[in-house]
Structure formats: C-alpha cells, structure tokens
Amino acid sequence: ETGVTQSPTHLIKTRGQQVTLRCSSQSGHNTVSWYQQALGQGPQFIFQYYREEENGRGNFPPRFSGLQFPNYSSELNVNALELDDSALYLCASSFFRGAQMNTEAFFGQGTRLTVV
Amino acid sequence: GQQLNQSPQSMFIQEGEDVSMNCTSSSIFNTWLWYKQDPGEGPVLLIALYKAGELTSNGRLTAQFGITRKDSFLNISASIPSDVGIYFCAGQLSDYKLSFGAGTTVTVRA
Numbered sequence: 001e002t003g004v005t006q007s008p009t010h011l012i013k014t015r016g017q018q019v020t021l022r023c024s025s026q027s028g029h030n031t032v033s034w035y036q037q038a039l040g041q042g043p044q045f046i047f048q049y050y051r052e053e054e055n056g057r058g059n060f061p062p063r064f065s066g067l068q069f070p071n072y073s074s075e076l077n078v079n080a081l082e083l084d085d086s087a088l089y090l091c092a093s094s095f096f097r098g099a100q101m102n103t104e105a106f107f108g109q110g111t112r113l114t115v116v
Numbered sequence: 117g118q119q120l121n122q123s124p125q126s127m128f129i130q131e132g133e134d135v136s137m138n139c140t141s142s143s144i145f146n147t148w149l150w151y152k153q154d155p156g157e158g159p160v161l162l163i164a165l166y167k168a169g170e171l172t173s174n175g176r177l178t179a180q181f182g183i184t185r186k187d188s189f190l191n192i193s194a195s196i197p198s199d200v201g202i203y204f205c206a207g208q209l210s211d212y213k214l215s216f217g218a219g220t221t222v223t224v225r226a
Binding site: 004035040042056092 | 120149151156157158159160161164204206212213214215216217218219
C-alpha cells in the first residue's frame with residue numbers, strides 16, 4: 001500500500017466549470033507531483049510542489065494551478081474546463097533531500113475527470 | 117521535450133513464458149523506472165535503476181539501465197495471469213519530473 005490517497009475518485013463537470021482535486025501524500029514525504037493521463041497514453045507531468053511552492057512545471061496552461069499545504073497535502077485546480085481535460089489525474093509523492101531528488105515516486109489511485 | 121518510445125505496444129503471452137519489453141529515448145536519463153498500472157488504479161513502482169549498466173531484479177522481474185543511458189529493458193520470467201496490465205517506463209534527469217513512455221499492454225493467455 002502506497003499511502004497516497006486522492007479524492008474524489010470520479011467526477012463529471014461541464015465545460016467552462018472549475019474543478020479542485022485533492023491529494024494526501026504518503027507519510028514522511030514532502031513533495032507532491034501531479035500528472036495527467038489521457039486514455040491510452042502515459043502520464044504527463046503537470047507540476048510539482050515542494051515547501052508549499054511550485055517547484056517545476058510541464059507544458060500546461062496557467063488555468064492549471066495548485067497548492068501545497070503545511071501537512072504536505074496538495075490540491076490541483078483547473079479553471080475553464082475544456083473537453084480535452086477529460087483524463088485520469090494522478091498525484092505522486094516523494095521525499096526531496098536537497099541535493100538529489102528521491103526518485104521513488106509513489107502514485108495514488110487517481111481521479112477520473114470527465115468534462116461534458 | 118524528452119520522448120520515450122516503448123515497444124512492443126501490446127503483447128499476448130502464454131502463461132509460463134518469459135517476455136521482454138524495452139524503452140528508448142532520444143535523450144539521456146540519470147534514472148530509469150518501471151511501473152505497472154492495473155485498470156482503474158495508479159501506477160505501481162516495480163523497479164528503479166540509478167546507474168548506467170545496472171541490472172536489478174525484483175522477484176520474476178529483471179530490468180537493466182542501458183550503457184548509453186538512453187534505453188532500458190524489462191524482463192518478466194515465467195509469466196502468470198496476474199502479470200496482466202500496462203507496463204510503463206519512465207526516465208528522469210536530475211530535475212523533478214518523470215517522463216513516461218506510452219506503455220506496453222500485456223495480456224496473458226491461460
């Protein structure tokens with residue numbers, strides 16, 4: 001069991017709406033990354049949070065934003081939803097030691113977002 | 117950006133067979149990881165590789181980090197029905213993100 005939990009597990013939203021997805025990181029981990037996985041594809045990196053700040057970002061527009069809280073949990077917010085935002089959203093936690101990232105990222109079960 | 121090519125895209129295997137899949141990249145990586153994803157679940161880490169040439173086993177799974185740092189392979193020995201799923205390779209430099217391949221879908225014939 002990885003210990004990374006995500007909520008909700010499934011969600012249906014209408015185009016143009018806003019959505020917030022939540023992630024609780026594994027105990028002892030201080031870094032959270034978010035990935036988008038379209039059907040039949042591998043996960044694509046959205047961004048990472050460390051010490052409550054964005055620590056890196058993939059090729060996603062600004063309407064994708066996030067937060068990390070003092071307990072290392074995180075939120076992913078998506079504004080102005082588009083049909084192409086329909087995907088499985090994955091959260092992964094890891095421990096960053098400073099000079100070298102701990103690459104053993106553990107994933108949650110994901111949130112399936114459907115935009116209609 | 118970094119692109120990882122996984123092959124084969126899918127495979128049907130006979131129970132008890134040994135199978136192999138690989139991943140190549142146009143860029144070098146410092147770390148290679150292999151994940152397995154079951155339907156409706158998140159990816160589960162199988163093996164992590166940290167040095168070029170490294171060969172690592174985890175039960176019936178064996179993976180190698182290519183000498184050029186641009187490729188990796190995963191072998192499954194004596195396949196069983198629970199090996200069904202999608203296998204992803206992922207590469208990482210010294211930065212923060214994982215770059216994933218498109219996956220190899222494995223189906224086992226009993």
